[in-house]
Each structure stands twice: as C-alpha cells, then as structure tokens.
Amino acid sequence: MKRGTALPICAAAALALVPALSACDSKAGEDGRRPSSDPIVSAALDEQLMADPDLARINPRHAVVTPGGPPAVPIPPEDSSPEAIAAARAEAVRLVGAAPLHAPQPEPGAPSAAGMTAELTANSALAENGPGRGCARSLDYAFIWAARMPAVLPIYPRGHVQDAAGSDAAPCRLRVVTFRTPVPLGEVVDFYWTRGRRAGLSPRHRLAGEDHVVAGQKGAAAFVAYVRSRDLMTEVDLVTNGL
Template identity: 45%
Template sequence: MRLANKVMVMLGPVSALAALTGCGRGEPPPPPPRDPVIAAVLQEPLMTDPDLVGLSQEGALFTLAGPASAPIPLIDRTDDELAKVRAGIVRLVGADAQPAPDPAPAMTGTEPGATLADTAARLVRELRRDPRCAVSAGRSAIWGASLPEAVPLLPRGHLIDGAGHDLLGCRLRAVTFLTALPPREVIDVYWNLAGVARLSPRHDAGQDYARIFASGGEAGFAAYVRTRADGTEVTLVTVGL
C-alpha cells in the first residue's frame, strides 16, 4: 500500500502535465514573428574553419566582420568604443605620439588599386621589388591575424578582407578593415608606427584618400585611409616585414 502511494505521488506531476498538454487541442498557435535580420543570419552557411572555432569577439584585437550578407552593423562608433580603441593605440605607439605632417600631393601610380591585389602590386613596384612578389597571394581574411607585429591592425578594427603569402622571400600581407577612429587619427597612428619600426614615412593624399607610405630598403608598408558612411576604411599592405 505504501508502494502504491509512492507511485501515485511520483505520477502526480506527470499526470498534471499530461492534463495541461491535453487541453485546448484546437488550432495550433500562430508562430511568433521572425526578425528579418536574425532570419538572414540563421540562413547563412556555418563557419567551420578550425582556426576560427571558438573565437570570441569580446575583447578581441580585431573581429572578422564580413563581408556579411545580413544587414548587421559592422562597427560600434559610440564614445565608449572610441575610448577603448584609443586606449589600445596608446599601448601601441605610446602616449607621446606625434601627429603626422600635412599631406603632400600623391604621385601618379601610387593610388590604391581596385582590388587588394592591385594595391599590393603598386606597393611592390614602389619598393622596386620583383613583380612576382605581388602574385599568388592567397585570399582569406585570416591573413589579418599574421600581419607584422610592427604594423598591426588598429585595436578593435573589423577585418573585411585579406590576402597574403610567404613566397619568393617576399612576405606579403594585404588587408582591408573598418575602424571607428577618425581618418586623421588613423594616419597619425601609422605615421608613428613607421617611426617605431625604423622606416622612413611619407604622408600623401589623393582625391578621396590619404596614405602613409613607409620604407626601409626593399621592405615597407602603405596604409590607405578613406572615409565611409559606416566608419573609416583602411587598406594596409606590408611587404618584406
């Protein structure tokens, strides 16, 4: 009898649940409305690159932002985010960094190309390297993780695209990324990084871009900076660093 009572006590919640689920078996409730942004993200292919599994964006040096097909904001441009970016820059170049001089007019043939490969080829020519240095660059945003330590992405920058190779004795990296930092501050950062790396920098500007070009022998980098509606776009190419 005691056993029967125990069984009834144990079955009580189950019976009650069954009773609740049996009620109102009419038309099923309508599905909740779907957020179009969330739906677009869920329909995109899963990222399965083993080098990126488990990557957290929180506190990341840079984030892999796109190109995204879903309409997701790429960067945070609040005052709080800018403060975090600037704090990271102080760690890169120090608190006594100097502003870049006013730009000189850009020389013909030094403007950014239509693609990362074009821009890399122009830098190779400017450094008077073997033209083959700019070919066979494998395209992947993950190249942004292996930029030279002396010429990194800006802290908390959002990587859009990348290319690079380690062939022919010519280590090449080319990336495009977005930052919340204003263009003039981006120029100042790369001007100072050139000095830290003991490269000779030059600041020039074209119609819709400004550039820091820095070289030392056959090695160097170019950072092209443009204003976009959603932030500051930077195309950074390094050769031989």
Template identity: 40%
Template sequence: MRRALLPCLLLLSACDAQSGDAPDTDDRDPVAAAAVNDPLMSDPDLAGQNQGGAALIGGGPASAEIPPDKSSKDEIDAAKAAALQIAGGSLAAAPLPEASSGTSPLDTAVTAPAIATALKIGSPACAAQLDYTALWAAKLSAPFEVYPRGHVGQSAGSDAKGCRLRVIGFVTPVAVEDVIAFYAARGKAAGFTAMRSKAGDDDLLQGTRGAASYAVAARLRDDRMSEVTLATSGI
C-alpha cells in the same frame, strides 16, 4: 469491465479530436516556423543543406544580416586608448602631406594583387602569389598590425620565399588623421621612413627600412567610418 470502459474511451477520443484543431499560425515567428518546417537532414537528398562548416570552407553567401560596424563615441575612445597604449603612451601628430594628386592608385585597384601593385609593395610576381584567408590579418608583424578594434574585411598574404606580403583592409570609427599618426609613429619607432601624400580621396603613408616597405591608405566613407588599406612587404 471492458464493456464498461469502452464508452469512456470513445468519449475521451471525441474530446481529443475537438481540442486537436491546428493552431493559428499567424502569430508564429517566421524564423522559428521555417526551422520547424525545414526537412530533416536525415534525408540523403537534403544533406547538402547542412552548412555547419560553411565558415571554414566558404559554403556560399551569408544568409544572415552582417552587423553594422561599431561607431559610438565609446568605441572610438576605446580604440584610441588602446592605440596610445601600444604606441608607448604618446603619439606625435602625423607628418604633413608632401605631395598631392587628383586620383588615388587605389581607385581602380580592387583585388589584393592589384592593390599591392598599385601601392608598389613587393613585386608584381610576388603580388600574383597572394591568397585570401582571415589568418593573414592575424599574421601581421609589428609595427604594422591592424589598428586596435579595427574590423577586418579583405585579408590576403603570402609567405613564399622572397615574397612575404600582406594586404589587409579594415574599417575603424577613428578619424583618418589619427590612423595615419598611429602608423607613422609605429613605423618611425621601428626605423622606417615616412612619406605622406594626398591622392584623390586617399591619405597615403608610405615608408621603407632596407628592403622592407609598407603603405597605409585611408579614406573617410560616407558613413563617417575610416576605410583603411594596409600593405607590407618583407615585414
């Protein structure tokens, strides 16, 4: 019986060898190919490639393309509708600028401490204590939260004693005029003063309530998105 089966087994082996040619890889998805060919994480020398916690620890630059900011009419309408609801159903027009200058204090301010100092929000000593984390944007207090559906970029803050500061940067497809009107109305309803000015490319709105203060700087980018910097102290 064994001698009878041996020729059959040899024949099957030959067939397998002929059909086992390497597949043509020209049509393979390069992303899938890279994933399949990547060395296994069980190799201790390669364990550092695991970026499972990269979003939490800042494990280096992003390797994927960042999706573009939404700017469709539907997105604009949804953001403005949400802002109107937050404001209680009505929004007065933004106050007219009371002053103007050729340059903005933010033209040379890049870091959060520099921005807070340039906008005169909090003291320089407090600004030096700012640290970066996305949680600060979520910890903004009313009435100066991020404009509805705004996409947050920079997010810094401090809750040190006597130094309650926030410096948040975000973009929105809503027009600068609408953004300024929203924060002017929100601030006024909460008892803050409001003074609007033009400074270079920035539209500035600033106000105080006792020891608390805020500043909103908004400018129109080349892609028609509004770039907004929001800074608060003691709020």
C-alpha cells in the same frame, strides 16, 4: 576591396534547410499552407534572396563558407559609440608607447588602384616600394592573414576586418588587409606615421585621389597604409612586405 556578386550567408543557410524541412510539405493542408513552425525558420525561408556586389568581400571565391576565418560583417552600432572610440584610442596610445606623433601635411600625388582588389592594392604598394613586385600574383585570400600582420604594423586597435590576403611564397612576406574603424581619419594616419617612424621605415605622407597614403621602407621591408573616409567610418587598406 570589392569583387563579384555573392549571396549573403544567411540566405545560403536558409536554402540548406529546405531538404530537412521538405517532409513538412507532405503534411500541408489542402489550402497549400504549411503547418505552424518556428517563426524564425519560416521568415528565413520566405525571405527574398539578394545579390549585392559589396557582399563579395565575405566570400572572395564565391563559396558559401570561406575557410580560414570568420566572414566580414557590418560594424554594429555599439562599436561606433564614444566609449568604443575612446577604448580604441587608449589601446593605440599603448601600442605606440606614448602620444602618437602628428604626420606632416600630405604632399600632392596621383590616384592609385588601391581599394579595388587586394592584388591591385598590393601592386600599387609594391610599385611605390620596389622589393617584391611580383609577390601580388601569389596572394591567398583568407581571413587568417589578418592575424598574421607584423607586430610593428598591426591593424588599428578594434578595427573591423573586411578583407584579408597574404603570401609567404619565397621570397615574399606580403600582407594585405582592409579594415574599418570609427576613429577619425587623422588619428589613424598619425598612428601609422608614428609606427612607421619608430620602426625605422622613414614614412612619407601624400595624397592619392581621396586616399591619405602613409608609406615607408627600409631595405626589403616596406609598408603602405591607404586611409580614406567611407560610410561615416575610416577605411584602411594596409599593405606590408618583408616585415
């Protein structure tokens, strides 16, 4: 879920070092060069600052440090290894209690606003599952919400959280999390189909543009998982409400 431009945290941290190191400049030689120092610090200070809209998910409020959870980071190569995928699959089987069920073929559907921002994603989900349609206006952005997902619909095992928001403002109990996993799309769809079925939420499977959408509801409790392929990974916007 993308927002405005943000500076990488490493560049901001380098800027914070400038006052502490300013005294070194007073000792520079006549040729203007600094005396030798830690090469890592020197490299950080000399690094060109960058602005990338995709980094907005690190600091949704454009702050250098976002309280409430760790910043999102790229998935390291080792987490996409066959061993990591096998471990994630094994944990998924443990969570569903048996081999996951296979979701039916998706029904056709219209594209949605999922994946743009947490609020638009939540509004798309709540429009599909009526209760709590006004809850998206009260979303709070913090990574702690990823740890507050309902037990019946967790983040896929070993998924790497990219963004998180939520609200417990009455009568809402809304969670919106974006994460990525190296596990193939079809297996992730089957996982949420199975979890929805076993939670009694009567899930459905449809397409929304390039997204596979697994959505279910029982009374005021509802969930929607928007699952897509992105950058050789599987990306999921998972929305739950009333759970």
